[in-house]
Amino acid sequence: MRAEVSDAAHARLARVRTLVRKEWRQMIRDPASIAMGVVLPVILILLFGYGLSLDVKNVPLAVLDQDGSALARGLIGGLQLSPYFQPRPVASLRAAEALLAARRVDGILTVPQQFARRARAGGAVVQLVVSGTDANTARIIEAYVNGVVAAWAAREAPALAGPVRVQSRLWFNEANDSRYFLVPGLIVLVMTLIGAFLTAMVVAREWERGTFEALFVTPVRAAEILLGKTLPYFALGMVGLVLCVLAGRFLFHVPVRGSLAVLLLGSMLYMLVAVGIGLLISSAVKNQLVASQVTLLATFMPAFMLSGLLFDLRSMPAPIRALTYVLPARYFVALLQTTFLAGDIWSVIVPNALALLAMVAVIALVLGAITRKRLA
Amino acid sequence: MKQKLGLACTLVRPPQLLVLDEPTVGVDPLSRRELWQIVRHLVREQALTVLMSTAYLDEAERADRVVVLQGGRVLAEDAPESITRLAAGRAFALRPVAPDNARRLQARLLASDALIDAVPDAGAVRSVWRQAESALAAGAAAVTPRFEDGFMVLLRRTLAPEMHGEIVLAHPPAASSGPVIEVADLLKRFGAFTAVDRVSFRVARGEIFGLLGPNGAGKTTTFRMLCGLLTPSAGVLRIGGVDVRAAGDAARAQLGYVAQKFSLYGPLSARENLEFFASAYGLRGARRRARIDWALRQFELMQADGAAADLPGGFKQRLAMAAALLHEPRILFLDEPTSGADPLARRAFWRRIAALADQGVTVVVTTHFMQEAEYCDHIVIMDAGRVLAQGTPAEVRARAPREGERDPTMEDAFIAVVEQARAAETAVVAGAA
Amino acid sequence: MLAALLRIAALTRKELLAVLKDRRTRLSLLVPVLVQTLVFGYAASYDLNRVPYVLWSRGAGEAATALVARFDGTGIFRRVATVSSEPALRAAIDSRRALLALELPPDFSRRLAAGHPATVQLIADGRNSNTASTALGYAQAVIGSFNASWQAAHGQGAPPVRLSTRAWYNPNLLTRWDMIPGLIGTLTLLQTLLLTAMSVAREREQGTFDQLLVTPFRPVEIMAGKALPAMLIGLAQASGVLLVAQLWFRIPFEGSFAVLYGGIIVFVLAAVGIGLVVSALSYSMQQAMLYSFVLLMPFTLLSGLTTPIANMPRALQYFTRINPLRYAIEIAQRVYLEGAGLKLLLPDLWPLALIAAVTLSAASWLFRHRLQ
CATH class of the missing domain: 3.40.50.300 (P-loop containing nucleotide triphosphate hydrolases)
Known part of the structure; x- marks a missing residue:
């Protein structure tokens, strides 16, 4: 009896191994898979690491000094010392506004007449005009100018500088380097691309060609088929993960403060979800073109826009916030940003990992039901 | 493979x-x-x-x-x-008397009520009759029935014979002297690979010309060069006396083309497909309307509603042919038109083709169906890019070795010709080694 | 000439029929564009309107109460916890319950009452440092206004200098105002490029392409017949985004529609040109799709929509000069918000026109030489 059981288990294992080997060969011999699984991720890594940055530096700023006093020059000197600005003296407001309209400068700082006299008495005003065509950059510029002005005031007129002084700190990212959160975000995108997108496209193609149906008449079981399909893409996704972590650590110098084990386990969970979604979409539409578009809309775009990778989820309107709770990327972004930058903080890791685990379970159940139904 | x-x-x-x-x-x-x-x-x-x-x-x-x-x-x-036995005593062969040929004889026979089925076969017309007496009266010789004969008897019990297939051209192509298609030493190389190796043949007006060969023989490449879809590497290729390489547009204006998969625009209706191809061929105004009406009537497409993709196979094939004939070409190219079609659809198709040829349209067709080669006036058998045999079906059939009582079929001839050529090739390679 | 035009018209009509007859395709061209405009219009914003913060006030008093009241009164800062120890503060930030922590020193109220300055500590969760910096900026502004009113109320005079900021074109600095005009180009590019890139491959796979080639169509006519419907569909999609921006988000439109449409037409030409090049080079739909994605990734990521071009390294900034989307976004934003006219937009328009000219001529060359 026991021997029989172990024989059956053996046969099963052998079947899964055969399937995995077949899928793997198919995957690495298919130029489309290689392009999707290797070339696109590498492009993404380079674009994210080098191309995307929210760090404003060397802002060209027109400076109009209508006062000309030593105090005013001191304030402007503060701008010159700051790495964030490239001040450009102008002679008139008209000239400055022409520069701003032509986008040669991002803002105009005006130090008005009588500035020195008023500053000593309190109540001087420095005027900043920014271009709101890029609102986020404009706000960062405003904050930086504010910082320069406050530092100047604290130095020149400590008595008048205001009773509450602020000491601000940016935990986990003291240098305020936007790569620190863009690189973990990149991993989410790469794994979504390989897991959901590639799987959906390749399996949809198998549906189109009828090779998937041919599998169903073999004695292979539903769970085995799913396992055979999932594992190679899962492995490719892990390769993508390793690439990203290495690039993040050594090319872009993003710290990994949590443990690699958590990073790996969390990524495996997300990869399972992504591959599962890819399989679900492909078996629902069975057409490469539609599958790729649905996957793009349902996984890639949300992973970019609605995951907290770039935009803060808490500030989105309630219906959209509710929508983000069904998106796996949301949980993975939280998990990754924490593991990379903050360390093994279980109060973040556990709930997010559990959410992903629940998604794996639901997807596995649905997939199992669909596959069994087709076998019956 | x-x-x-x-x-x-x-x-x-x-x-x-x-x-x-x-x-x-x-x-x-x-x-x-x-x-x-x-x-x-x-x-x-x-x-x-x-x-x-x-x-x-x-x-x-x-x-x-x-x-x-x-x-x-x-x-x-x-x-x-047992099914073959249904045709017992009713299967006959009738030889055409020159200048008549098997195809025309078949068409005449099918018009008669006395017959259940007729197909050209080994130079004669193989026919199944309702009454043996009428067959004998017509001078036919009894033959051993085969499965197909019994099958047709079985089918005719429930299905009335379709009367379609009588295409009437509005303006049959004018008579012409000289070959309509002239191919000499046609060569096509893809890199180091020679797909078509010095192929030569001629096709006369109103002929049905068959291009036969195993998969990968180079017939599709030849076919695509004939239609102007591929540029030959070398050789002469004239359509209606016009050099295809020098004046592709003029050559293309004379030909209609039906691709293997009946290339239609799936989401468009039958009429919309016809309207598009009519405009593509530059038809305008009253002539355009007249041609579309002609196509809808002659190919029985009036009742074809909805997207072309959802039409039954037979409708699709008729629609594809109608679209290719809108501009009244002198030459019609058909690439494996009967692949996967059932026996009834194949018969209807060949009746249409025969009718077109009789009215002067030159037809070039590729097929895997050796029986269908019997409908052709001339055939070419190709393998590995070269012409292995050409001539009338009877001439090609004569190249098959005779085994026992049975007349060799076209399939026997095909296999014999290709295997001989391949054996010779192997011998040459072995000798060189 | 007339014959060629009629053939192109027939092909355009056929393409439009094939795309628009099917209800599913029709929906797939319209619904995703509208849904994405709505979702991204709401979601793709760097603005914060809900900043959860944790308070650690180590000493009570009038000044402390007043400062906290000012924070709570903004409507943006929401106090999620009041803690009394550093580990508790750390836990609130670590667990992402709070984005910001405000720590008041024990002698805060005492020092302020005595006319001495006191230092408060602001800690932000830097896991998304952009969000954190924005939140810190908001908090600084709250403290600045508290300072001014405290000084005024206690006869301490005014702060020596105050920064008064005015933002041109977008007075409240709302991300949405620049994001949604940017979406006009982005969403249009996605589908116009994919649609044209697959147009030839689809016919190849369905076998209709040979049929087309044996008709009197010249390759360039086929190209025009493929380009026109894609342009029309692209323009329709751009108009859809524009309608949502105008009617739903009500973003003030400062420029002229004629200028905007002029820019969009040149942009769609460039997008179609790229799509046609891809389409002439691809033998299968899958290949076309892959090429398109490999192009779309850098086009969208390096367009300036989500991160400014000025922040990129120089080499990539040069790359953005051949990115049509960069110009489309700039044109849309500038017409929309700045009311820019043709003259100001010339630096964006001529590169776009050049890209269109180069890609369309490359496509027509490829169509003539590679279509067999």
Whole structure:
């Protein structure tokens, strides 16, 4: 009896191994898979690491000094010392506004007449005009100018500088380097691309060609088929993960403060979800073109826009916030940003990992039901 | 080749039941024979049960039992011999008297009520009659019935013969002297690979010209060069006396083309497809309307509603032909037009083609169906890019070795010609080594 | 000439029929564009309107109460916890319950009452440092206004200098105002490029392409017949985004519609040109799709929509000069918000026109030489 059981288990294992080997060969011999699984991720890594940055530096700023006093020059000197600005003296407001309209400068700082006299008495005003065509950059510029002005005031007129002084700190990212959160975000995108997108496209193609149906008449079981399909893409996704972590650590110098084990386990969970979604979409539409578009809309775009990778989820309107709770990327972004930058903080890791685990379970159940139904 | 691999995959772990769904569609006679040898071997040696669907009746004849399905209902379930027996004493062959040919004789015979079926076969017209007396009165000689004859008898019990197939051209192509198509030393290389190797032939006005060969023989490449879809590497290629390479537009204006998959725009309706192709061919105003009406009427497409993709296969084939004839070309090219079609659809198709040829349209056709080569006036058999045999069907048939009583069929001739050529090739290679 | 035009018209009509007859395709061209405009219009914003913060006030008093009241009164800062120890503060930030922590020193109220300055500590969760910096900026502004009113109320005079900021074109600095005009180009590019890139491959796979080639169509006519419907569909999609921006988000439109449409037409030409090049080079739909994605990734990521071009390294900034989307976004934003006219937009328009000219001529060359 026991021997029989172990024989059956053996046969099963052998079947899964055969399937995995077949899928793997198919995957690495298919130029489309290689392009999707290797070339696109590498492009993404380079674009994210080098191309995307929210760090404003060397802002060209027109400076109009209508006062000309030593105090005013001191304030402007503060701008010159700051790495964030490239001040450009102008002679008139008209000239400055022409520069701003032509986008040669991002803002105009005006130090008005009588500035020195008023500053000593309190109540001087420095005027900043920014271009709101890029609102986020404009706000960062405003904050930086504010910082320069406050530092100047604290130095020149400590008595008048205001009773509450602020000491601000940016935990986990003291240098305020936007790569620190863009690189973990990149991993989410790469794994979504390989897991959901590639799987959906390749399996949809198998549906189109009828090779998937041919599998169903073999004695292979539903769970085995799913396992055979999932594992190679899962492995490719892990390769993508390793690439990203290495690039993040050594090319872009993003710290990994949590443990690699958590990073790996969390990524495996997300990869399972992504591959599962890819399989679900492909078996629902069975057409490469539609599958790729649905996957793009349902996984890639949300992973970019609605995951907290770039935009803060808490500030989105309630219906959209509710929508983000069904998106796996949301949980993975939280998990990754924490593991990379903050360390093994279980109060973040556990709930997010559990959410992903629940998604794996639901997807596995649905997939199992669909596959069994087709076998019956 | 693909079919063989597919079969091998299924058989790695020997099953008890093998289900084959039209395994020989688009497969040439040589590969078809090999596939059948494998299947027969398995049935004999491994006691395997094979369930196979096919529209090829010569294959059905080799089965132990057949089920004939029509319109979702079972017409018969029996041994093939019993079905063949339905035509016992009613199968006859009738030889055409020159200048008549088998095709024209067949067309005349089919117009008569006395017949159930007629197809050109080995230079004669093989026919199944309602009454043996009328056949004998017409001077036909009795022949041994085969499965296809019995099958037609069975089918005619429930189905009235379709009367379509009588295409009437509004303006038949004018008579011309000299060949309509002239090919001399045509050569096509893809890199180091020579796909078509110095092919020469001529096609006269109103002829049906067949291009035959195993898969990968170079017939599709030749065909695409004829249609102006590929530029030859070297050689002469004239359509209607015009050099295709020098004046592609002028040559193309004379030809109609029906691709293998009946290239239609799926989401568009039959009428919209016709309207598009009419405009594509530059038809305008009253002529455009007249041509579209002609196509809808002649090809019985009036009642074809909805998207072309949802039309039944027969409708699609008619629509594709209608679209290719809108601009009244002198030459019609058809690439494997009957691949996968059932026996009735094939007969209807060939009647249309014959009618077109009789009115002066030159027809060039590729096919895997050796029986259908009998409809052609001239055929060419190609393999590995070269012409192995050409001539009238009778001339080509004569190249097959005669075995016993039976007249060699076109399929026998085809296999013999290709195998001889391949053996010679191997001998040359061995000699060189 | 007339014959060629009629053939192109027939092909355009056929393409439009094939795309628009099917209800599913029709929906797939319209619904995703509208849904994405709505979702991204709401979601793709760097603005914060809900900043959860944790308070650690180590000493009570009038000044402390007043400062906290000012924070709570903004409507943006929401106090999620009041803690009394550093580990508790750390836990609130670590667990992402709070984005910001405000720590008041024990002698805060005492020092302020005595007319001495006191230092408060602001800690932000830097896991998304952009969000954190924005939140810190908001908090600084709250403290600045508290300072001014405290000084005024206690006869301490005014702060020596105050920064008064005015933002041109977008007075409240709302991300949405620049994001949604940017979406006009982005969403249009996605589908116009994919649609044209697959147009030839689809016919190849369906076998209709040979049929087309044996008709009197010249390759360039086929190209025009493929380009026109894609342009029309692209323009329709751009108009859809524009309608949502106008009617739903009500973003003030400062420029002229004629200028905007002029820019969009040049942009769609460039997008179609790229799509046609891809389409002439691809033998299957899958290949076309892959090429398109490999192009779309850098086009969208390096367009300036989500991160400014000025922040990129120089080499990539040069790359953005051949990115049509960069110009489309700039044109849309500038017409929309700045009311820019043709003259100001010239630096964006001529590169776009150049890209269109180069890609369309490359496509027509490829169509003539590679279509067999």
